[in-house]
Amino acid sequence: MTIAPLPVMPEAPPEPGRLRRQLQEFSRSPGAVTGLAVLIIIIVLAVFASVISPQDPYDLTQLDILDGRLPPGSESFSGLVYHLGTDSQGRDILSGILYGLRTSLTVGILSAFAAAIIGTTVGLIAAYIGGRTENALMRLVDLQLSFPTILMALMMLAILGKGVLNVVIALIIAEWATYARTVRATALVEREKEYIEAARSFRLPGWRILFRHLLPNCLAPVIVIATMQVARAIGLEATLSFLGLGASVTEPSLGMLISNGYQYLLTGLYWISFFPGIALLVTIVSINLVGDRLRDVLNPRNT
Amino acid sequence: MAISLIRRLIQALFVILAMTVIVFIGVSVIGNPVDILINPDANQAERLRVIAHYGLDQPLWKQYLLFLQGLTHGDFGDSFVYGRPALGLILERLPATLELAISALLIAIVIGLPLGLYAGLYPNRLSSRIIMSGSILGFSLPTFWVGLMLIMVFSVELRWLPTNGRGVTAEFLGAQWSFLTKDGLVHLLLPAFNLALFKTSLILRLTRAGVQEVLPQDYIKFARAKGLPERRIIFVHVLKNLMIPLVTIIGLEFGSLIAFSVVTESIFAWPGMGKLIIDSINLLDRPVIVAYLMMMVLLFVTLNFLIDVCYTLLDPRVRLDARA
Numbered sequence: 001m002t003i004a005p006l007p008v009m010p011e012a013p014p015e016p017g018r019l020r021r022q023l024q025e026f027s028r029s030p031g032a033v034t035g036l037a038v039l040i041i042i043i044v045l046a047v048f049a050s051v052i053s054p055q056d057p058y059d060l061t062q063l064d065i066l067d068g069r070l071p072p073g074s075e076s077f078s079g080l081v082y083h084l085g086t087d088s089q090g091r092d093i094l095s096g097i098l099y100g101l102r103t104s105l106t107v108g109i110l111s112a113f114a115a116a117i118i119g120t121t122v123g124l125i126a127a128y129i130g131g132r133t134e135n136a137l138m139r140l141v142d143l144q145l146s147f148p149t150i151l152m153a154l155m156m157l158a159i160l161g162k163g164v165l166n167v168v169i170a171l172i173i174a175e176w177a178t179y180a181r182t183v184r185a186t187a188l189v190e191r192e193k194e195y196i197e198a199a200r201s202f203r204l205p206g207w208r209i210l211f212r213h214l215l216p217n218c219l220a221p222v223i224v225i226a227t228m229q230v231a232r233a234i235g236l237e238a239t240l241s242f243l244g245l246g247a248s249v250t251e252p253s254l255g256m257l258i259s260n261g262y263q264y265l266l267t268g269l270y271w272i273s274f275f276p277g278i279a280l281l282v283t284i285v286s287i288n289l290v291g292d293r294l295r296d297v298l299n300p301r302n303t
Numbered sequence: 304m305a306i307s308l309i310r311r312l313i314q315a316l317f318v319i320l321a322m323t324v325i326v327f328i329g330v331s332v333i334g335n336p337v338d339i340l341i342n343p344d345a346n347q348a349e350r351l352r353v354i355a356h357y358g359l360d361q362p363l364w365k366q367y368l369l370f371l372q373g374l375t376h377g378d379f380g381d382s383f384v385y386g387r388p389a390l391g392l393i394l395e396r397l398p399a400t401l402e403l404a405i406s407a408l409l410i411a412i413v414i415g416l417p418l419g420l421y422a423g424l425y426p427n428r429l430s431s432r433i434i435m436s437g438s439i440l441g442f443s444l445p446t447f448w449v450g451l452m453l454i455m456v457f458s459v460e461l462r463w464l465p466t467n468g469r470g471v472t473a474e475f476l477g478a479q480w481s482f483l484t485k486d487g488l489v490h491l492l493l494p495a496f497n498l499a500l501f502k503t504s505l506i507l508r509l510t511r512a513g514v515q516e517v518l519p520q521d522y523i524k525f526a527r528a529k530g531l532p533e534r535r536i537i538f539v540h541v542l543k544n545l546m547i548p549l550v551t552i553i554g555l556e557f558g559s560l561i562a563f564s565v566v567t568e569s570i571f572a573w574p575g576m577g578k579l580i581i582d583s584i585n586l587l588d589r590p591v592i593v594a595y596l597m598m599m600v601l602l603f604v605t606l607n608f609l610i611d612v613c614y615t616l617l618d619p620r621v622r623l624d625a626r627a
Contacts, residue, residue, distance in 0.1 A: 143318060146603055146604075146607045147562075147599075147600075147603050148558065148559040148562040148563065148603075150559075150562050150563055150565065150566070151562040151599055151603075154562075154565065154580065154584070154596075155326065155329075155596055157584065158329070158330055158584050158592045158596065159326075159329035159330055159332070231443070235443075235445045238445055238447070238448075239445060239446070239447050239566055242447045242566075242569075243447075243565070243566065243569055243581050244581070244585060245581070245584060245585075255447075258447070258448060258451065262451060262570075265451055265454060265455055265459065266454070266458075266459060266466065267459075270455055270459075273448075273451050274452075274455075277445075277448040277451065277452070280445060280448065281443065281444060281445070281448070284443045284444075284445070285439070285440070285443045288439065288442070288443050292439075
């Protein structure tokens with residue numbers, strides 16, 4: 001007996017024009033558009049840090065200790081202008097910020113992305129399978145969410161030891177539960193809808209229903225949380241690096257730069273900590289502005 | 304109801320036990336504490352004696368059982384660095400952290416609640432918009448950087464406030480407190496404000512959201528129709544209904560204030576538990592790390608348990624649910 005090939009299931013494609021409508025919707029908020037523009041500039045600066053920077057701050061041959069702790073606008077003997085001043089090693093603060101942005105953004109994006117994948121998978125599986133598995137997984141999520149992020153991160157760093165990679169792991173472990181809870185809630189609603197019933201009646205394999213049908217319809221909240229999470233992760237990484245638990249001297253992040261200037265702050269050399277802090281602040285605020293608008297635009301009640 | 308509470312209690316105890324495994328085993332795998340414990344010049348016999356003294360020659364599971372045994376009478380072992388009981392070290396610093404967290408919470412409520420109320424009652428005024436934008440900034444500003452800027456402005460430039468330590472303390476209830484002396488209060492101000500910043504934004508936004516939820520309700524319209532003075536409507540009818548969710552959040556957030564005080568304490572050299580844990584992680588002082596983490600686990604499990612109990616007592620729906 002031959003079985004007729006399964007009819008191709010429409011995989012809940014976004015109706016044409018939805019994306020465009022959402023883009024229009026997004027661009028109606030001047031704050032969000034400014035945030036996005038600034039964010040794009042920051043990302044470009046970070047990606048091309050090695051090309052743009054006046055100096056490679058981690059190439060010791062380019063540093064001159066005699067140029068240490070110069071105020072913003074000073075000029076070196078070689079004619080290089082330190083627009084934002086230098087730190088104690090004679091490093092150009094501006095170059096340091098550009099390189100630091102790179103580390104901070106990588107940590108933020110990497111951890112938010114990985115946590116999103118893990119959390120979403122757990123949430124989907126919990127909602128789809130239900131029963132004991134769901135109970136056990138959600139208990140774990142509740143437990144995780146009952147501890148503040150910084151405590152989870154401290155705990156993980158106490159166990160894993162210091163370092164950027166360990167900060168990323170700690171952030172993933174501290175944040176995945178947020179996604180799991182939201183995705184499960186969304187998936188529980190979506191699971192009851194007709195298109196899932198239709199997919200089930202075609203006897204499609206479980207993983208296919210999960211990832212090709214259920215997942216695309218649960219993505220909106222994930223995108224919103226992930227955006228905000230990048231900002232949170234960057235802030236937390238900076239905090240941990242400031243506390244001396246994160247980035248090492250060879251892979252400086254913005255938090256590390258701020259930490260380096262901390263001891264000089266008391267003597268009035270403000271620029272070593274001040275400018276990296278401004279860079280951190282601008283990055284976090286612009287991501288939050290974009291995320292805030294995304295939440296409004298992607299909210300299913302609006303579409 | 305009693306049964307559901309007992310079940311919750313058993314769950315809480317189970318969580319604590321599970322955390323002892325994760326924390327103890329996890330922390331015991333890192334680093335080699337022998338290096339910090341033993342003078343590099345010590346001979347082999349001396350080395351072995353110290354290793355045996357701290358039980359580090361035992362297999363991990365045996366170390367864990369010994370640790371559990373110690374826990375039953377509050378013994379987390381001696382700090383590798385200070386050579387004193389780890390729990391004692393932490394409890395000694397508890398008042399400093401508590402004082403900081405409570406002051407921060409008070410500041411957050413005193414600033415956040417009225418501003419949130421105002422922004423909720425008059426959402427279209429320019430001042431409300433400014434308050435709300437300010438609160439976004441409060442969320443986005445990294446606490447540690449704000450701390451540095453506070454030091455820069457108020458200590459270095461203006462020379463109004465001191466930068467570190469607790470100042471002169473006075474004894475009360477068998478512990479040292481800063482808020483009892485003028486010098487101590489001056490020292491407390493900047494760190495408490497720094498720690499309060501994030502929570503102020505949170506309370507502000509929650510209050511505003513709450514007000515806007517309560518205002519369109521029928522009982523407010525009824526109160527207005529009765530001709531009650533606006534002040535009575537706001538302070539009795541609106542505020543009272545705001546309080547239940549707000550108190551819950553404040554209860555929850557108190558725990559997170561204690562956890563986040565790690566950052567503020569490090570910046571202002573405030574000699575609390577948070578400063579101790581950061582130093583201990585840097586020095587690999589295992590007993591103190593484990594003791595601190597377990598204390599925090601205990602704190603949060605207890606807080607969550609209490610909140611659960613309150614809900615069960617207050618909300619009939621939860622009660623009915625448990626009976627079913």
